[in-house]
Amino acid sequence: VSCDSEHKTTTLKHKSILFTAASLSTVQEQYSSVQLFQQSMDQAIKEVDAQIANGIEVPIPKDLAGGYTHERHKLNYLTMQRAGKLYRVTGEEKYAVYVHDMLREYAEMFPTLDRHPSEKSYSRGKLFWQCLNDANWLVYASQAYDCIYDRLNADEKAFLETNLFRPYANFLSIETPQFFNRIHNHSTWANAGVGMIGLVMNDTVLVKRALYGLEEDGLDTAAKDNDGGSIKEEGQERAGFLAQMDLLFSPDGFYAEGPYYQRYAIYPFMVFAASLQNARPDLKIFEHRDGILSKAVYALLNLTDSNGEFYPINDAQKGMSYYSRELVSAVDIIYHFGDQNPELLSIAEKQGRVLLDVTGFSVAEAISQGKTQAFVPKSMELKDGADGSEGGLAILRMNHTGGDLNAVFKYTAQGMGHGHYDKLSYSLFENGEEVLQDYGVSRFVNIEQKNGGGYLKENKTFAKQTVAHNTVVVNQTTNYGADIDVANKRHSDRFFFDASKKNIQIASAKDTGAYDGVRMQRTIALIADSSFAKPLLVDVFDIDSDEINTYDLPCYYFGQLLLANMVYETRATLAPMGDQFGYQHLWEVAKADKLPNQTKVTWMNNQQFYSWTASTDTSDEFLFGRIGANDPKFNLRADPMFMLRRKADHAVFASVLESHGSYSAVSELSEDAFSKVTGIDVIYQSDDYTAVQIRHEGGTLQLVLCRNDSAADQSHEITIESKKVSWTGAYDYQVM
């Protein structure tokens, strides 16, 4: 341990939300010899010094997101927080002066402000058009204030607290209960902002309000926010930060809205929790609910493809990843306050920056000590619902020579206002690229030209709809008739999940609520067999009803079709596939009116080949489509799809997807351009079991699935083609 005499050290004189007295002095003394920390400091110094040179601007609020006043106040809180930390670590006066000057300007302006002139939000803010951004401001400003707190005299503190912080905290809570008291990420930010400024000011009333919510909120369970999300769920009895921790995450750390919003929401959870752990270690916040915050971070880190990008379920913009600043915070905080898992360090190395506080220092120091181990994402099931009883999400991952495949199978609850009607849908990823996509959100975040960066109309009319997903659509309608209130009350159910074997990983789920009177079971498996260079994806979708329905199974691939083995007719002119539930956005490019009993489609993307082989009936139909109809503002991506259609009461859609071969545009050589699967057959059906065989040039693979009993210890025996098959558990897989 070196002790450089040049370091200016300051002593901690209050309960800080960022350091303890001991950790502050360690960081002050050692930071410059810890490379990643010093790098992060250098980056912050560069950016903050540029802002200091630019001078302080605190404009009267006026604009929406993207506009000058909005972006300026956002830049201010980001800069203030970093300037504060630079002061705390280096002792450089200029950073403290900058923070103090800026806070004084805010304290002078704040008492003069009414709510923001824009009336777009269900909870209008003061500096911003919505309280959400104001809460962001307070979360960051609290940290800035914490850093300079010890340096201010009583009058200076009183000026800021009386004119700015206390009224701001009250504004975001008492004066805006519909914002503060929800079980929702908006309120997590509100709770964190109010709680963190409370901790800095040692205001126990504010801290209690942050942890437990407003006792009286007078909220109506019929009220909605501007995205159509409900303000207060029926039966909601609690609010505040602890309630968010208890209710927004499943016991596995899955966040109801999905990873994109979990990434957004995780920041206030982590930073408020870290603040509590520093200032109120007696609360043992990281132990709350069996370490739920740590579970939430690990869930997020596992909800990524092999580039670290989040699976884009629900309203998610593609490309968001664990490189985001929220995940930098999460990784640093959970490393420091959690179990110091050395695998987290490899993610921090990729992120290339750390927080400028004790948590970031811990991470950077451990990296400099060579403790890093590779993070290995795992196959896992994440159960949904506050008590884990509302379905879940299965992640199946298999590595092979030179790559990986991962299937993400979704049988969650709706996920509130940002949820998609995508029950039993799945997507497939290879080497960090999408093979079968979930469309994601129809939104271009912070792209002004696209509705100011806000949600687009087509998000509701297409992206959320069932037909926009790789799952069955019944009678060309959306799950729950696209009624969010019904959706919020229902969920799919897990049936079984097994990722314990080397040659098969499998998940099965059911849904009886998405379509009234329709019972669905889908089973998704990754199978590794020595006849194939890469794992196969096997999909057995069992749909049962007492009535004859039309079942559509869309498949959103990417790239160029090479082969389709049925007789189809391409359309001379294109019309939409329907007029509602998302079909109005799909051009019908071609159609087959009957199918062979094995339908095969081969396409090429990213210099690889993909083949989809399905067991089909002569009377089935097949459609080739492309997104983009009824899209007057070119908001949609013109991605391709195909769709299998069957009219039946009971149908089993059994298919297998192979990723195979490769092509080089330089050598112009193609390898294994053809599918090796010769067929997939449903060879057994009863109320209790469904069995499929996958035939290929080198043999046959057989998968028997239970339909009613998934108990792991239950033994079963049936006779298939006069051969006895017996097994224990929910399924049987055999290489024939």
Added chain:
Amino acid sequence: VSCDSEHKTTTLKHKSILFTAASLSTVQEQYSSVQLFQQSMDQAIKEVDAQIANGIEVPIPKDLAGGYTHERHKLNYLTMQRAGKLYRVTGEEKYAVYVHDMLREYAEMFPTLDRHPSEKSYSRGKLFWQCLNDANWLVYASQAYDCIYDRLNADEKAFLETNLFRPYANFLSIETPQFFNRIHNHSTWANAGVGMIGLVMNDTVLVKRALYGLEEDGLDTAAKDNDGGSIKEEGQERAGFLAQMDLLFSPDGFYAEGPYYQRYAIYPFMVFAASLQNARPDLKIFEHRDGILSKAVYALLNLTDSNGEFYPINDAQKGMSYYSRELVSAVDIIYHFGDQNPELLSIAEKQGRVLLDVTGFSVAEAISQGKTQAFVPKSMELKDGADGSEGGLAILRMNHTGGDLNAVFKYTAQGMGHGHYDKLSYSLFENGEEVLQDYGVSRFVNIEQKNGGGYLKENKTFAKQTVAHNTVVVNQTTNYGADIDVANKRHSDRFFFDASKKNIQIASAKDTGAYDGVRMQRTIALIADSSFAKPLLVDVFDIDSDEINTYDLPCYYFGQLLLANMVYETRATLAPMGDQFGYQHLWEVAKADKLPNQTKVTWMNNQQFYSWTASTDTSDEFLFGRIGANDPKFNLRADPMFMLRRKADHAVFASVLESHGSYSAVSELSEDAFSKVTGIDVIYQSDDYTAVQIRHEGGTLQLVLCRNDSAADQSHEITIESKKVSWTGAYDYQVM
């Protein structure tokens, strides 16, 4: 210089096509200490040893490309050549034995063969469906034979030469004059194969035939090959390798068919020339026509984007690059026999392998000696036509902080059977990615599912057509009425080219032959101005006729439209834009019936923004389209486009394309998402001059173009908006 006693050395006892006696002994002694050469040896050893282990297979010819016998004979010649070289360099007997055994099998089979059973080709081969592949076989087998020649006794040589090599050479020449005596890349292969085996056997008759062609060929100038290319041009008086060198390249080394075919054709040029230089240095082949072969290689290396990928003009599959094996040969040979340009070494380093002969050794040795310098592609004009009088191609390149832009402007002759009807078209590349694309070929080379890897019908009906390119289409017809015979007789004309200035690079060309009665001049400029982070692309397309015509200017962009400033109507159902000349393949997605006087479109691709701003008339129309109509086999890529349409006799399409800003899906921040160009105006028009001004927030840029006189020393003066403008040369550019 180390001299390892373990090296087996063999002495050269004949005039080899691969080494001289001195160079062979140098390579044998030193190769193992030269890293890149040893690596290339290791790779060859691995692959050849695997083939030796597999055993020799010489099947009776039967299949087309992609089929077993075709691929096997191809693998055989590739393996034989490498085995031969391994023997020559290492002295390992097993490689010589393998080559000899294989050649003996061919010599036994060859006399029994008729022409290949497939009747698809205008010149059916013996081992393959077309002589072209047979010529490939002979080019490679000659090298293999050369390597083991010294080891065989007179009887062994006589057996191979009498039964295989001499009859094969006669078959490819005397017996198939329509293949041997063309001015065409097919014949280059034929000349090389016949010449190389002639050199190895020291057969001066064959070598002379290869160099000068057949004296009597009895060919008909009306005959066509199976791609519609002519066999013998009217007035063609010469044939053979020297004629190919004189007639297929322009004086600047541009090859009539474009870089994709130039890459394919360069191999026989280079390998036969290297063979001649080794065995017949008296011919000084690399000095022929002022070093045309070296010019051809440099032309190719400059016809690449910043990833080394060839600009996909004419029938070109995208992704082909200087990483191909043909360019490995070209770089090594031109380095060794040319001027030892150290910039070539940086390309060889990227290629990561060298030829296993004296040329590859020279390159690898120079790299190991640290001689490498970076290859810097240049802005240049490549004139077309054997005498350089048939138009040309301009490459404009500008670097900026963090990237590059390159515009490729095509005003060449047709380029024979693989040429596209794309007169005065251009494409734009940024950082090795296409911004405005040329569609390239409609073909999936060696992808069996797509017409066996051959040309697709849509290549003719779409990809070759004028409307598939970023250039003006007159009256919705293709250049020359898509008549190849007319096209072959005409060409565009260069007008001026200047890449000498820092702030502007500019090329201007004219065409009066593409549409009878229509006089066109297009000027493309890259302009660097301090108000813009990246260069602007300015396009002034002047079209003049005595009649009123419809002028369409298509623009093939990639990505997502963000903004279009005109009132347009999106189609509820889609119909093709027309029924011929490629329009039948374009879906009309939306249309504007009138335009503002500045039309602007902004789109987003690759996390960047692009804006196109054009000077338009109220009566102009604007179409948004997508490729893919009338495409029953899904052969076309569904790429987007837009198109400006004007009815006029004289029209000036003046537009400016900005690449601007950036977006991050991780930070969700967009920078400079909006165009800074406020307008572009045609401010002066006369028979002699056209002037445009580009207005932007920070000022005005003015470009005055001559229409009739491009002499560099001519002075001009005009009055624009009562200001005198005077300049010398073909254009004047000023920042106002």
